[in-house]
Amino acid sequence: MTLQSSIATLAGKSSYWFLHTFMGGGSSLPGKITTKIDPNVLKDLGENYDVIIVSGTNGKTLTTALIVQVLKEKYSEVLTNKSGSNMIQGIVSTFLEAKNPKKGEKGIAVLEVDEANVKPIVEQIKPKMFVLTNIFRDQLDRYGEIYTTYQKILDGIKLAPDALVLSNGDEPIFNSKELPNPQVFYGFADQPADQNIKADPNTDGVLCPICQHILHYHYIIYANLGDYFCPNCGYHRPNLAFKVTEVAERTPISSKFSIDNQAYEIGIGGTYNIYNALAAYSVGRELGISAEKIKHAFESNKRIFGRQEEIKVGDKDVTIILVKNPVGTNQVIDLLSTEKEPFSFVALLNANYADGIDTSWIWDGEFERLPHMNIKQFETGGQRYKDITFRLKVAGVPADKHQIQSDLEKVVADIPNLPTKKVYILATYTAMMQVRSILTKKGYIKGGVN
Template sequence: MTLRSHFATFAGRSSYWFLHTFLKGGSSLPGKITTKIDPDILKHLGQNYDVVVITGTNGKTLTTALTVRVLQQKYPDILTNPTGSNMEQGIVTTFLRAPKAKGKRPIAVLEVDEANVIKVTRYIKPKAFVFTNIFRDQMDRYGEIYTTYQKIIDGVALAPEATIIANGDAPIFHSKNLPNPIIYYGFRHQPEQDIKAKPNTDGVLCPNCQHILHYRYITYSNLGKYFCPNCGFERPVLTHAVTELGEMTPTSSAFNVDQHPMKIEIGGLYNIYNALAAYSVGRFFGVEPEEIEAAFSEDKKVFGRQEVIDLDGKKVTLILVKNPVGLNQVLDMIATDKEPFSFVGLLNANYADGIDTSWIWDGNFEKLPKLNIPAFITGGERYKDITFRLKVAGVPEDKHQIVPELSNVVEKIKTLPTEHVYVLATYTAVLQLRKLLADQGYIKEGMGE
């Protein structure tokens, strides 16, 4: 290390200690301070780690958490960023707080924002990249899906020897010829047919000839076993695959991977993809299927990902939503609940959420009035937008309460007529709600650390 990097590291670690000791937080500020002093600090902090970069639109945080659990079955020193602070300053903070590794070369499993991949690979050469999916998300930051993917592969280009572990069911991940070794994962669990994706689905044009892709089967959105009837472009051979689906509930999912039975304590078909990605990373690092099954069986909730909070007897399930595809998967998941429940929608539009709220009109909120939901609440900084969206979806006015202030939302939840309450919230709304609940003693301070 240079004298500059030594000083930057000292300043960053000191600020981290102060913020976490006295203010109970600080996942990005220490990184900001450190990079201000030494913009190249990541080169020094990450040079002794085997790094796994996990990126994509949806599923990064849960995939990261599951991957850490899986690798801990074999490797004692795993560094990660569990708070979801996935931009450059948050990643720097992650390295700053790392204890000194003992024994084997440590592994860092890092959730990385799509646009920040290149900011990592400029200084660190990862051992592996994990691509979860790419959907339309935060148009003001990322643009269309092909622009987002280009941001990722611009970063990957700086690490051509790293192995890519990619969702093979996503056509976009098979659209470019990359020099990296590639492992594909996906689903292989349904009888085959010849179908097309639903109208207005993104990413269904063949990258070779621009013909509309067909599918042998679809899991959701544009994911599945795709093929082009015009030029022969098709899904690559999968190294690891979900071969059977078992019981699916709002709180658990059973399935087989490569014929091995697995179960995760979280609902939703989309979360099985996250588990499959973590399984694939585990196998890449030599973790056995039986060890992965044991890792998945741990019932540890992840910040904002179906986190269940006891609010004076109400079981409040907090779920992050941020784009139409993810939202629709969450709506499908809560629709499997056999008991009546109440629904709370909290919408913010800050930079971290995406300032454009038009995406809520692509969500299938019309499903809600058909479910056994006796009470609805809408709130957040953009409460007028989400309130009007539910009104258009057909939610009855006599069941619908409008509560702009989050502090009042917490009190209103306590009065809802059902024991179970689903709260669907955008990123900064999740942060704000969790802080309120932490201040009132319902949850511990922090974000899943």
């Protein structure tokens, strides 16, 4: 370790200690301080770790958490950025927080990494494995279209040609580029492959990456994910090493399914989260963890902060779900459609840098499905409350069941007065963080944000 790196690490660890001892936390500031002193400090911080990088548009946080849970069946310590701070400062903070591995041993780290930060991180740390979840249109002001986003990830992957690339095989773009890396694919194989269908016209990523013809499908899981093939040039889904072979039951709070014909259950709803579990299973199997131990890991899984988190507020069962793009939002709406009890629906829209400043994506969300659900009360809020309020009005939400509250403090204060026991809050990233902060101050969340 160089003198510059040593000074940077000392400053970062000191700031981390101060923030967590006296200020209740801080996920990225120690990393900002450390990288200001030594921009290349990750080279030293990460040299004694086998690193797994998880990236893609949706599902990074839960996939990372599930992988960690699985790896704990084999490893006593697994380093991870559990708060979801996934840019380079947050990654540095994660290493600053960690205990150093024993002399002569290597630790293991599972890192959620923002798509645009894969290359800068791999320039300093050479990972053992990349796990790719999906690529959907998201934050166009930051990433551009899906092809640009994927290229950002590829630019990092190519810097580590020996690393295994474990990808969602149902995502057409992930099989479109030749890579020097070994590749393994996972996906769904729970339906007869005897159809010849096309995705809905408004779906992104359905042009063949080779010849630009419209892709066809033997079956579609959601959006552009499924058993795709091109009738023009023959491009098709690769062979899957790990497969979901059955989806047995879906509820808002649980999913029962089979992978490679063995039954599993996770305590979280949504087809998209079955993909996340499949990715974690695939990592575990690649690293020699038995199917039985993975089953045990899934059964001990807890809700992951802020992505789909259950919180008790008085007598209300509140679920906070992160939304940030049309595909993810539509999957959450699909999850809500499985709710059998009446519920209240709260939508909070911010447009800060971390959310994406362009909110036009809400018009591609299937909010028209909401008035047909058993929703007793709607509420909208956040910095861009006018946008989300108007969107729900156009979707057909009745005015007499819709209250508007821009102030998030008042949104939280309203929760005990909502007419249903169950409350679902859909929030963009910074709105989610603000609501969690308010709930923490009021004592509804213990421990705050790590």
